[in-house]
Amino acid sequence: MREVTREFLKAKETRARATRLWRERVGENLARLAVLLAVLGLWHVVAARHDAALLPGPGDTYAGLVRGWSLIWTGAVDTVTEIALGFAAGVVAGLVLGSLIGQSKTLQGVLHPFLILYQAVPKIGLAPMIVLLLGFGILPKVVLAAMSALFPVLENTILGVQRVDEDGVRLFRALGASPFQTYWKFRLIHALPSIMTGVRVAVVLATVSVVVAEFVAGRIGLGATMMVGYAQLDTALVFGALVVLTLIGLAYYFGVFLIERLVLRWFNLAPPARS
Amino acid sequence: MAPEALPAKTHAELFQYFHDLEVAAEARRARRTRRINFVGRVLLVAGALGGWWLMAAFYPPVLVPSPGATWRAFLAEIDTIWKNTPPTMLEIALGFLAGSALGIGLGGLIAQSRWAEVIVTPYLVVSQAVPKVALAPILIIFLGYGMGSKVAMAALIAFFPLLENTITGLRRADPDSLRLFQALGASPWQIFTKLRVFSALPLVFAGLRIAAVLATLGAIVGEFVAGNRGLGALLVISMGTFSTPLLYCTMIVLTALALGVYVLAQWLERKALERCNLAGPGI
Numbered sequence: 001m002r003e004v005t006r007e008f009l010k011a012k013e014t015r016a017r018a019t020r021l022w023r024e025r026v027g028e029n030l031a032r033l034a035v036l037l038a039v040l041g042l043w044h045v046v047a048a049r050h051d052a053a054l055l056p057g058p059g060d061t062y063a064g065l066v067r068g069w070s071l072i073w074t075g076a077v078d079t080v081t082e083i084a085l086g087f088a089a090g091v092v093a094g095l096v097l098g099s100l101i102g103q104s105k106t107l108q109g110v111l112h113p114f115l116i117l118y119q120a121v122p123k124i125g126l127a128p129m130i131v132l133l134l135g136f137g138i139l140p141k142v143v144l145a146a147m148s149a150l151f152p153v154l155e156n157t158i159l160g161v162q163r164v165d166e167d168g169v170r171l172f173r174a175l176g177a178s179p180f181q182t183y184w185k186f187r188l189i190h191a192l193p194s195i196m197t198g199v200r201v202a203v204v205l206a207t208v209s210v211v212v213a214e215f216v217a218g219r220i221g222l223g224a225t226m227m228v229g230y231a232q233l234d235t236a237l238v239f240g241a242l243v244v245l246t247l248i249g250l251a252y253y254f255g256v257f258l259i260e261r262l263v264l265r266w267f268n269l270a271p272p273a274r275s
Numbered sequence: 276m277a278p279e280a281l282p283a284k285t286h287a288e289l290f291q292y293f294h295d296l297e298v299a300a301e302a303r304r305a306r307r308t309r310r311i312n313f314v315g316r317v318l319l320v321a322g323a324l325g326g327w328w329l330m331a332a333f334y335p336p337v338l339v340p341s342p343g344a345t346w347r348a349f350l351a352e353i354d355t356i357w358k359n360t361p362p363t364m365l366e367i368a369l370g371f372l373a374g375s376a377l378g379i380g381l382g383g384l385i386a387q388s389r390w391a392e393v394i395v396t397p398y399l400v401v402s403q404a405v406p407k408v409a410l411a412p413i414l415i416i417f418l419g420y421g422m423g424s425k426v427a428m429a430a431l432i433a434f435f436p437l438l439e440n441t442i443t444g445l446r447r448a449d450p451d452s453l454r455l456f457q458a459l460g461a462s463p464w465q466i467f468t469k470l471r472v473f474s475a476l477p478l479v480f481a482g483l484r485i486a487a488v489l490a491t492l493g494a495i496v497g498e499f500v501a502g503n504r505g506l507g508a509l510l511v512i513s514m515g516t517f518s519t520p521l522l523y524c525t526m527i528v529l530t531a532l533a534l535g536v537y538v539l540a541q542w543l544e545r546k547a548l549e550r551c552n553l554a555g556p557g558i
Binding site: 028031032035054055106109110111112113114117119120121122124125126127128129131132133204207208211212215216222223226227229230233235238239242245246249250252253254 | 338339394397405415416417488519526533537
């Protein structure tokens, strides 16, 4: 028989606690799943009492999805492309501009009210103008998404590159690093937690902007597919497109979340403090 | 400076002398910064206007009307714009009130039960990633073409951040303060109103500020998708009829409205925090 030592008892207690926590977590997740199923069931019950053209239930939505699949698939591909391009453009622009502005107190002082203005104005309100200027294709959606994604990255880059540990900067300078090297290898890297938070916000804003631009411009993307279904009173198609759109939004958000984790782990940085 | 040249005899006078020099230098630096900021901003605005004028010279007026044409259109169409502003403002206000009331109310309820909070939290996090504006066509199918669907859209978008902030805020009560309240024999109701609600106030006010901006967004998107009244609807209509000067005017007015909502919300949040003695850094 194993000797009942102090270490043995402590290990047993740790295992017991771990098991208890695991069971608690499983219980929580089961409860969440149960709530989800209950909501789906409620949706089905309520929808059964209404016309499918007004409120399609889960089954009708799936049928509509299958029926309109070609339309939804092309729309999904277009929307995914638009979000990717707009988001990438906005992030890159935000990083570059944020780096420049963050290094210059003069620029910050001059631009401060304009930055606030840019933040306060919903870029989505500019959608009709941009559609008028750039047409009904992919470009206006990409531009609007880039404009929306720009600000969070810009602001967080400016904050991030300013808040680095000054001792590190002095060390770099003492070792003879050029300003560019100090920036590229130190400030920017240590600003990454803050920047990645901005990037996460940016992807959500880019998604929303793309959807709204597709509502306004139509013709391309899942938003346009929803408008087609809306015009034809094919509500199941609208619901189906909404489900796919939701999945795309979630995929992008959690994709960026994973990238954030990977990047922070690669550079050995702590995740940003939760405000 | 030779010690004899300084206009100071005692230690205190010396200190005062250098202090005054430093204060004067600070004031000079501040004045210089203000001047640079002013000149820089004026240059930027002038550059933007000049750029606009230049683009209007190169592009056909149906795409880019000149600043002058836009101003003339504003004077000509001011009735239309004026008539369409109240519906939008009403949608924003009602949507904000409805979304806030629902968000705070539901948040208060959910925060009472640890199980409810545990179940709801991951769904809340996930809902941040979902583009809620995509629900606009569905809301219009349910609620029709009128103001109700826009109010519902604004309320729906404004609801979520308030729900989340209320739940987080109510959970945020300092455990030591909680023990103090319990030690002094406070009833659960007293603990709730005097401690939890008070600790939640900064987050709730911040949530209200976010909700105001989001309600504006929701109202605008609702009008984009289906509207015949309101500034957003006017925007889409003028886009469709290629009345570009009217489009630009309406856009400027709508931008001003959104900016007004933002500034008002910021100011109200500051004032509310100050009144509750919660203002200050780090809150």
